[in-house]
Amino acid sequence: MLNFNFKNQTEILFGKGQIKEAKSRLPKDAKVLLLYGGGSIKRNGVYDDVVKLLDGVSFEEFAGVEPNPTLQTLMQAVELVRAKQLNFILAVGGGSVIDGAKFVAAAAHFDGEPWDILAKGAAFSSALPIGAVLTLPATGSESNGNSVVTNKDTAQKRAFGSDIVQPVFAVLDPVYTFSLPLKQVGNGVVDAFVHVIEQYLTYPVNAPLQDRFAEGILQTLISEGPKALTTPQDYDVRANVMWSATMALNGLIGKGVPQDWATHMIGHELTALFGLDHAQTLAIVLPTLMYVQRGQKRQKLLQFGQRVFNISSGTEDEIIDKTIKATQDFFEHMGVKTRLSDYNLAAADIDKLVANLERNGMTALGEHSDIDLTKARQILTLAL
Amino acid sequence: MLNFNFKNQTEILFGKGQIKEAKSRLPKDAKVLLLYGGGSIKRNGVYDDVVKLLDGVSFEEFAGVEPNPTLQTLMQAVELVRAKQLNFILAVGGGSVIDGAKFVAAAAHFDGEPWDILAKGAAFSSALPIGAVLTLPATGSESNGNSVVTNKDTAQKRAFGSDIVQPVFAVLDPVYTFSLPLKQVGNGVVDAFVHVIEQYLTYPVNAPLQDRFAEGILQTLISEGPKALTTPQDYDVRANVMWSATMALNGLIGKGVPQDWATHMIGHELTALFGLDHAQTLAIVLPTLMYVQRGQKRQKLLQFGQRVFNISSGTEDEIIDKTIKATQDFFEHMGVKTRLSDYNLAAADIDKLVANLERNGMTALGEHSDIDLTKARQILTLAL
Incomplete structure (x- = not known):
């Protein structure tokens, strides 16, 4: 720790x-x-x-x-x-x-x-x-x-x-929160989910309690998020989503562990240049970032898949692939699309995004500072 | 919630x-x-x-x-x-x-x-x-x-x-904490464990995040506690026990859920009258309290056994019995004895304990205020 x-x-x-x-x-x-x-x-x-x-x-x-x-x-x-x-x-x-x-x-x-x-x-x-x-x-x-x-x-x-x-x-x-448009509910759940991921899905430092807390928030968002869309007036569901979102980023779960935040940094450029909702940008970037960083994040990806999504069958690489897919499916299930093309963005737009990352000094992102502009381009290209 | x-x-x-x-x-x-x-x-x-x-x-x-x-x-x-x-x-x-x-x-x-x-x-x-x-x-x-x-x-x-x-x-x-006597390490882990239980093992109020956090602390204490006895100089183990004990009673996990505290109240009389260590009193009282209150705590007992101890086979009552046994075994594994007779206390001493509970107004304990002196006597008698 x-x-x-x-x-x-x-x-x-x-x-x-x-x-x-x-x-x-x-x-x-x-x-x-x-x-x-x-x-x-x-x-x-x-x-x-x-x-x-x-x-x-x-x-x-x-x-x-x-x-x-x-x-x-x-x-x-x-x-x-x-x-x-x-x-x-x-x-x-x-x-x-x-x-x-x-x-x-x-x-x-x-x-x-x-x-x-x-x-x-x-x-x-x-x-x-x-x-x-x-x-x-x-x-x-x-x-x-x-x-x-x-x-x-x-x-x-x-x-x-x-x-x-x-x-x-x-x-x-x-x-x-009862009268919120469902789009905002979905965005909110995705946002909170990715906040947890940024503080959890890095590399192990023998901090099992922080892992359990992070996994607990993720599990709660996965179980309660979809209910918030289907039964918007359910007080307990809304309470559980609300408390989860607060606990996701009140500082607690990130203490004593490495943090990532690359998904947010790349996502910010999507909002700044093209006006996408914050959660939309996270839903686009995170899955392909997990794919590109699967080596660095290997142990935590396996733990995430096994503990949060109960994925246990297959080789380690198959578990990781299924975990990335499950994450993407969860975002889509919350009504948040996960591909750049879903938002009418194409390859040419990636040049602008990468240029903006460079301009803002976002050239060494992630828990290992190893997401440079080349990797950022790769992450975005896979998300087309 | x-x-x-x-x-x-x-x-x-x-x-x-x-x-x-x-x-x-x-x-x-x-x-x-x-x-x-x-x-x-x-x-x-x-x-x-x-x-x-x-x-x-x-x-x-x-x-x-x-x-x-x-x-x-x-x-x-x-x-x-x-x-x-x-x-x-x-x-x-x-x-x-x-x-x-x-x-x-x-x-x-x-x-x-x-x-x-x-x-x-x-x-x-x-x-x-x-x-x-x-x-x-x-x-x-x-x-x-x-x-x-x-x-x-x-x-x-x-x-x-x-x-x-x-x-x-x-x-x-x-x-x-490296130089602590192992007896104090064991006591500390048991104390923190029971703090969590007092805020968790009651009845469900649809507060899944609080449950996950409580279970996360319990799981961490179960995995790290024994290591703290066998490898006392392991920094991460000690760090994980320390952070778990703080999170167990800093107020967070008990927010929005019912609380019990009967084990503590009955245990306090064991210390006041016979000078037992605080953790020893908890290790004696909790298992038989779980047994006596198994009706009121049924759903949470099942969830506790299944999620924390991975007990899934058998009837519901068998799962509960195994869960109580697993709790008792964990305390013993941490070096804390769980029977009154282990501390040279006998049936006659229970009269004194019950009298002290009465004198201190501890006549309606637990999350349902239904642990009266008769039940307290039953809990203590089963722990002989």
Whole structure:
């Protein structure tokens, strides 16, 4: 096992009606930025619950944070925070809104050019505190310090992370996910699944508990994910998906083990250049990445297939092939297509993707830093 | 799944040499109470590392916290804190020392009779902050707010719990456990195992992720525990046991599910009256409690046997019998005897135990509150 430091500062308020618990977690002098997305929260009752929560609290609204939130939109929210001297952000939505809140929280206090926080890893030492009300289980953003923002002007999708912008609380009410479009449910399950894979499917370091936890999340997503599509109002199913997605990326399972993240990095370019949903990019890249990296990941691929998909017959290579196929089938079963051609992308587009990877310095990806541009091209070509 | 709130405020500093990370976590104006037990830390080098950590920091030592720490000893430490106006406790040891630190931390700031915190659940609103250096993986006390203290004068072993006394950091260096007596290693593994069982072996509430996590810890303890006895210097084995014991009782796996704790409550009387090690009491009580409660715990007993011990053949009742036997065998394999007679206790002693349960109000134990004194007597009698 590798050395690690671990603390998770987010208080989880989980379950039906738990938003009422959030009231006492707001600062006494709170001047709140209520940040949300496209307005679905006004149709499903979440907005009403939030406004009730903010009864007697000073707040300003900023709507319109888009999926894959952009620098250009978020900077408008930064201006609002500065103009109204707001001191707390309540992010209501999925990972995009919460990621956006983290950028706004840091940028509002930042002296220089805020994009430098992502583009150059510029350090920042303070941010507005954030509370989250989660409506889409997927990214784990509600209880980690990570954020991904897209710069529309430069077609760059970049990440930053800091404890300083990690939410102080997160309301996880499964009922808030009942009305989600099934496409978003499927995307969310795939996203959470791949988060686990990035922290699990590397090489063994004799950390069996981390392996068991990762496998437990994968098994739960495999059993509950499809039910979330067929019985959308089943509270327990939604609760299990929601808790799995949070545990997938709250930092715990990745402690003491190597991590990969190449699928995410390659996938980011698919979103930045062609606007694919984040989960779609992961569903495209992961299977062929597993295929190309089957040597480096051999032992964990076998363990993954045997323990998670119960694949035990055949030679080791056959088990690995079946495991990759099972992963792909699971994504398709969740309604997320796994080939570039499913999204009308072709060989010529791979040149652009590889060029973008090069431009962003993504030339040594994966747990061994051995996924260079040649391998990335191979992974993408196999996914045509 | 049940509603829950969850946050764990303890920063884990895990791995070889991680004590050096603790320096920056001490308050700048720290006046430290260095609290430890019987002096083993002076023989195994931990004391030297701690003194190095405290270089330049004002501190006082209090040694002699016993296993099953007593009110009488701890009140001496409280006096030292008050006399020297100390403001931070560094607890170096296992669960007894850390449990003791929690009591000292709360009692030193408490206006009334400190034993009331345990005996009457008296509320307290402040405590000295605590840092822990763990030398014995077992109780999980290093990252929770729970404490158990024994009053020698009244033969009462009672618990209290509060976030206020939860350690702010915990150093978990597996090397610090290399020199543990094997008896303590075995006890620790059994203790952690039963902590998981108390939060897992109840009735299903459709919380599959919590089940998988619990099973993952149990599987890890079953695979690594025996190796910790046969190859005491194996770093990874010790690391895996240590991380499992912490995860067993840091609050996570019990969130959203029913909990039992009857084995602990009955076991506490065995320690209070006859001085048995905590783990010995759990190893005695759990198997026969499982037998007596096999109706109420039927579904989870089957799942436990099938998933954790891979017992699949036979009728359901045969699977349950084999599962109870496998649990008992595991405890014995870890060197912890499972019958009252192994500790020279006999039928007449059960009367005293039942009387003590009654005196302490332990008359409706378990996840259904259905373990009354008659059932407790039955559980103990079967364990003769």
